[in-house]
Amino acid sequence: MPSAPRSSAGVALEGKLHPPRLAPGSIPRHKLLALLEQAPHWRVLLLRAPAGYGKTTLMGQLFAQLACQPGTSCHWLTLDPRDDDPLHLLTHLQAAMDRHGEGPADAPVPDLGLWLNTVARRGGGAVLFLDEFESVRGQATVQLIHQLLRFAPANLRVVVSTRPHARLALHRLKASGWLLEWDARQLRFDDEETRALLRHGDAARAPAAWLELLAQRCEGWPAALRLGTLALHHGEAPPRFLDTLHDGGSDLASYLASEILEQQPPAHRDFLLDTSILRYLLPPLCDALCERGGSAALLEDMGRHLQFLTPLGPSQGGAWRCHSLLQDFLRKRLDALHPGRAALLHRKAAAWLEAEGLLIEAIGHALDSGDAAFAAAMVARAARPLVRNGHLATLQHWIARLPAHIADCHPGIVWAAGRAHTYFHQLEEARARLRQLLALSTQQDFDRLTWEDYLALEALLVAAEDDVAQTMQVTQRNLPQAHGDYARGIMLNVRAHGEIAQHHFDAALALLDQADLHNRKASNLFGLSAALGLRAAIWSSRGALQRALACYSGMGTDGQHAQHAALGSGLRCELLYETDQLDALQALLALHAPHADDYLATDLVIGAYLAAARLQFARGDGGGAQAILDEALARSLQRRFHRLEFACLWEKVRLATLAGQLAQARALVPAALPGEASRSVKVLLRKL
Structure with missing residues (x-):
């Protein structure tokens, strides 16, 4: 056992020996306290979470609850950097225990073994609360506390709070089943606790929409919720409260800077800033963005020590997610420290994602780069596969974000816009896009697939307009000009639709059989789903309702919300x-x-x-x-x-x-x- 020197360590500071007073409006953590009662055999409770997760508040509530139990005495010690001196720490440990009169105030400072033996001989149980363990970093003191936790007598339980990066290894206690460890996942406020906080004081008079937005963005982080309620008290709506991150002048921005970002090593800070533009932190993408390797290991390490990063699981490629408030802050800090760098990072991310076939994510970053020509070229390249997979609403939203004078020069974008308008029954807009596409064909040389896309769109549009005669005429004219599977699959479906309108059901079924072959080859999910519905319409018109329903047997109702479904x-x-x-x-x-x-x-x-x-x-x-x-x-x-x-x-x-x-x-x-x-x-x- 490490021994303290026999020289005097001075008088114990009384302020370190009392739990802090609970702040007005503190939310009782009834569920966590009840959870502790369901684990009666715990010997050590470790609260390991970032700043602002209410560790000290929870310890204060637990102190008050346990102090009321007969035969149990509670003792408090707030650690600070001076406790890196083992003598200083042992002096205050003894003072914490002696506050209840179990020993003489002027007793000599023992070594740890004598102190533990003295505690073991006391009657009744004792609970020692050690707050802010991260304040001590000296190897001798950390070892002393490890020994205290490992060899604590049966009548002593210990509650320790620390931030995630602190060096506290309790593997033996965990293996024995005596350690209970709670991190940010357990300490964050649940919906009920969040509502209780937001109903308190002046915040309760704020509009429900403001409170809902604040709760959503804070994700149960107690400190952020409290800062949010203060902003409401000062008359700021949550959007304004969150917007103050732009200038870094808000209480929240100062808190994030001092308590989170500045506590990270420089390499970690640079990594967090550069990857703040990403919605999800995918390790290979982080490697490409930061021009480094080992992002997977770094994310694992930061996930353990920071706890504002959450793993999304193996099914998501080992990706991680950053707390939304921290990510917003990091983005604003990136813009403030390195103007223009975010645009460069968005372009790099877009290029990497496009090469990996992740087109939706790629285009999102291309648009966020602010380079309209770069984004429009990427949308044009991605238009055909995205249309075939049913992302029409997404495409329409993207096209609306592009300047018309740039987007309208790309036949692929004009065609995709017309395809989306047709699907959404915006027929006047679709007809205008079709005319625009035809005009472009006189100015540019269309490749075969682009021209066939035009032919298929023309057929779809007349079918959407319920003009049966035109449907039959256009498909008869356009089908012989199309040789690609995508265009032929669409036009065969359209012609089958016209045959059904004329009650030529057998002819329609034969056309749908041909359409299925082409749609499968083209991986055209829309075409396959449309043919399925047309078959059901045929059998329904013939009165064979069960056979019509059987057409849908492979679709199920298991939550697939894709548009083609x-x-x-x-x-x-x-x-x-x-x-x-x-x-x-x-x-x-x-x-x-x-x-x-x-x-x-x-x-x-x-x-x-x-x-x-x-x-x-x-x-x-x-x-x-x-x-x-x-x-x-x-x-x-x-x-x-x-x-x-x-x-x-x-x-x-x-x-x-x-x-x-x-x-x-x-x-x-x-x-x-x-x-x-x-x-x-x-x-x-x-x-x-």
């Missing part, structure tokens, strides 16, 4: 309703209906709204069914979506008739059906 789901909803499979219908609606605004696919929007209304009606909620149809009508007028408008009006007539509200049904007929058809239905309703 939604194609044909509107008809599937109607088939489930007609075959009285209401639970399956509800599951499918829960999967796809929340995303209908993103998909905007014609059959999905119509089928989802009608099926949702019918489901409500079948379960006795006629008012709920009418509310769904009213919402759909409003959206159809907003989007000039006439087929949805007609379908909803006719469904209102149908539901009113089924409910026996014939007068209401007759009043709705003129809007739902024109001319002679309207008069015929009204005559039928009068007879009913």
